[in-house]
Amino acid sequence: MAKKYLNIYSEIANKIENGEFKPNMKLSSENELMKEYGVSRDTVRKALNLLEQYGYIQKIRGKGSYVLDVNKFDFPVSGLISFKELSKKIGMKTNTILEVLELIKPDEYLMKQLKISENNQIWKVVRTREIGDKRIILDKDYFNKKYIPSLTKEICEDSIFNYIENELGLKISFARKEITVQQATKEDKKYLDLENYNMVVVVKNYTYLDDASLFQYGESRHRPDRFKFVDFARRRTLYPNG
Amino acid sequence: MAKKYLNIYSEIANKIENGEFKPNMKLSSENELMKEYGVSRDTVRKALNLLEQYGYIQKIRGKGSYVLDVNKFDFPVSGLISFKELSKKIGMKTNTILEVLELIKPDEYLMKQLKISENNQIWKVVRTREIGDKRIILDKDYFNKKYIPSLTKEICEDSIFNYIENELGLKISFARKEITVQQATKEDKKYLDLENYNMVVVVKNYTYLDDASLFQYGESRHRPDRFKFVDFARRRTLYPNG
DNA sequence: GAGTGGTCTAGACCACTAA
DNA sequence: TAGTGGTCTAGACCACTCT
Structure with missing residues (x-):
C-alpha cells in the first residue's frame, strides 16, 4: 500500500537529516536510483522533485543532484505545523494552558473571517503557550461547529490538529498565513509575559480542508523578541504574463 | 521552444486572475484537457500540479479540479519577489533612494553570513524605499564580487535582480528568508520615517544560484505598521519519520 | 561521446465520487 | 457503473556538462 515515491x-x-548524506554530496543519478530501488524513472523523479521542493537537494542539469545544507533547528519551520509538532522538533520545555473553551455565536468580524452567517455556531479556544516558563504565545482559534461537533479540555491541551486529522478523519489541505505587527491589546498584556514590549507579532491563519472549505480561523500572538519565521522559497518564475 | 505544460x-x-474562471468553478477534467490542448495526460497533470502548488486550484480525487479564491492584492506576496516586481503588482507610488554603494572588505559578521573569507570583496548596497512619500523600508544588501563584477548607481536604482538574471545570465534558484522583530538601531532611525515606533521587522534573506552557491545576503528592515507577509502553504505530511 | 536531468508520450491499474 | 484524479511503467528525444 506504500507509495513507492514517498518511500524513496x-x-x-x-x-x-541524519548526516549520512552530507552537504554538497552528489546523489546517485536517476538511472542508478532506478536500479537501486527497482522502479521506473518517473517514480525516481517524483521523489527527487519532492526533495528539491522541500530544500533537501538541488538538481543541476547535466551534472546531477546535490545535497543542500539543511538547518534543522529553525524555529518555527516554514509551513503548516502545530505547536505540538514544533515543540517535539526543537526539544524545549513547553506548556499549554487552556484559558477559554466555549461555543459562541459569531460577531461581525468572525462572520467575515470564516465566511459564515450568524446561524453557525463557533468553537472559541484561547490558549497560552509557555516556553521556558514564560508565556510567549497567545493562540486564539475559532472552529466551525459544522466540521468539529465536539471539543474537550483534554483535546485542547493536547493537539486539536491531531484530533481533527486522526480522530475525525478530516484532511487539512492548505492554509493562508498572514504575518503583521500590532500594538499589544489589554488581552495580550493579561495573558502574556510581555515585559516592556508594547507590540505583538500576529500570525493570522486560515485553514482549509481538502474539499477547499474554510473551517478554521486563528490568531497566534507572539512576544516580538521570541518570534521567528523561517521560509525556504524557490524562485517563482511562474506568474502569468511573465 | 515553449514548454507545453508551462503554456497550459x-x-x-x-x-x-482575470476572473474568466471564477472561484469554485470546476475545471475540465484531465481527459478533456488532453483533447483541448492536444497533449498527453502527463503534460496536463504537470500544469495542474503547478496550479495547485501556487494556490490557484484544488484537486479532489474522484471529483475534479476546482478554482480557488485568489487574493491578488496581498502585499507582499509570498516567495521571492523583488521590490520592483512588487511595486508593479500593487500599483502604489513608490521610490527608491540609493544611500550607499561601495566595495568593502567583509567584517566578521558578513564573513559568517556569506560563508566567505576576508579575501573576498563585497558590494555593499543600502537603499531606502519610499511608499506614498514615507521612507518605509531600509534594504541593506551584500553581494559577492566573485559573482557580480560591477554595479552602478543606475542598476541599484532600477532592479539588481533584473540585472543579475537578464544581463549577467545568472540563475537565481532559491532563498532562505528569516523574519524577526528587533529594536530599531540608530541607522534605522536615520534612514526611515519611523514616527514613534522603536522596533523594526527584519527580513533576512540568503539567495542562492542554481549551482547552490550563496551569492547574496540582505536585510530588509520595515516599519512595523507597514509590514505584511502573506504565505500560502500546503500541508506538509512529508517529514521523514512521519 | 557518454552521462545527466528535462520534457513528452501512451498505456495500465487503482481508489475515490457520484448517479 | 462511469468518470475522476493518483500512481506506475517503458520508452523516446532533447539540452546541458564534463572529458
Whole structure:
C-alpha cells in the first residue's frame, strides 16, 4: 500500500537529516536510483522533485543532484505545523494552558473571517503557550461547529490538529498565513509575559480542508523578541504574463 | 521552444486572475484537457500540479479540479519577489533612494553570513524605499564580487535582480528568508520615517544560484505598521519519520 | 561521446465520487 | 457503473556538462 515515491523520498530525506548524506554530496543519478530501488524513472523523479521542493537537494542539469545544507533547528519551520509538532522538533520545555473553551455565536468580524452567517455556531479556544516558563504565545482559534461537533479540555491541551486529522478523519489541505505587527491589546498584556514590549507579532491563519472549505480561523500572538519565521522559497518564475 | 505544460499553466492561471474562471468553478477534467490542448495526460497533470502548488486550484480525487479564491492584492506576496516586481503588482507610488554603494572588505559578521573569507570583496548596497512619500523600508544588501563584477548607481536604482538574471545570465534558484522583530538601531532611525515606533521587522534573506552557491545576503528592515507577509502553504505530511 | 536531468508520450491499474 | 484524479511503467528525444 506504500507509495513507492514517498518511500524513496523519506529514505533519502532521512539520510540527509541524519548526516549520512552530507552537504554538497552528489546523489546517485536517476538511472542508478532506478536500479537501486527497482522502479521506473518517473517514480525516481517524483521523489527527487519532492526533495528539491522541500530544500533537501538541488538538481543541476547535466551534472546531477546535490545535497543542500539543511538547518534543522529553525524555529518555527516554514509551513503548516502545530505547536505540538514544533515543540517535539526543537526539544524545549513547553506548556499549554487552556484559558477559554466555549461555543459562541459569531460577531461581525468572525462572520467575515470564516465566511459564515450568524446561524453557525463557533468553537472559541484561547490558549497560552509557555516556553521556558514564560508565556510567549497567545493562540486564539475559532472552529466551525459544522466540521468539529465536539471539543474537550483534554483535546485542547493536547493537539486539536491531531484530533481533527486522526480522530475525525478530516484532511487539512492548505492554509493562508498572514504575518503583521500590532500594538499589544489589554488581552495580550493579561495573558502574556510581555515585559516592556508594547507590540505583538500576529500570525493570522486560515485553514482549509481538502474539499477547499474554510473551517478554521486563528490568531497566534507572539512576544516580538521570541518570534521567528523561517521560509525556504524557490524562485517563482511562474506568474502569468511573465 | 515553449514548454507545453508551462503554456497550459499560464493560460489557466491567467483566466483565474482575470476572473474568466471564477472561484469554485470546476475545471475540465484531465481527459478533456488532453483533447483541448492536444497533449498527453502527463503534460496536463504537470500544469495542474503547478496550479495547485501556487494556490490557484484544488484537486479532489474522484471529483475534479476546482478554482480557488485568489487574493491578488496581498502585499507582499509570498516567495521571492523583488521590490520592483512588487511595486508593479500593487500599483502604489513608490521610490527608491540609493544611500550607499561601495566595495568593502567583509567584517566578521558578513564573513559568517556569506560563508566567505576576508579575501573576498563585497558590494555593499543600502537603499531606502519610499511608499506614498514615507521612507518605509531600509534594504541593506551584500553581494559577492566573485559573482557580480560591477554595479552602478543606475542598476541599484532600477532592479539588481533584473540585472543579475537578464544581463549577467545568472540563475537565481532559491532563498532562505528569516523574519524577526528587533529594536530599531540608530541607522534605522536615520534612514526611515519611523514616527514613534522603536522596533523594526527584519527580513533576512540568503539567495542562492542554481549551482547552490550563496551569492547574496540582505536585510530588509520595515516599519512595523507597514509590514505584511502573506504565505500560502500546503500541508506538509512529508517529514521523514512521519 | 557518454552521462545527466528535462520534457513528452501512451498505456495500465487503482481508489475515490457520484448517479 | 462511469468518470475522476493518483500512481506506475517503458520508452523516446532533447539540452546541458564534463572529458
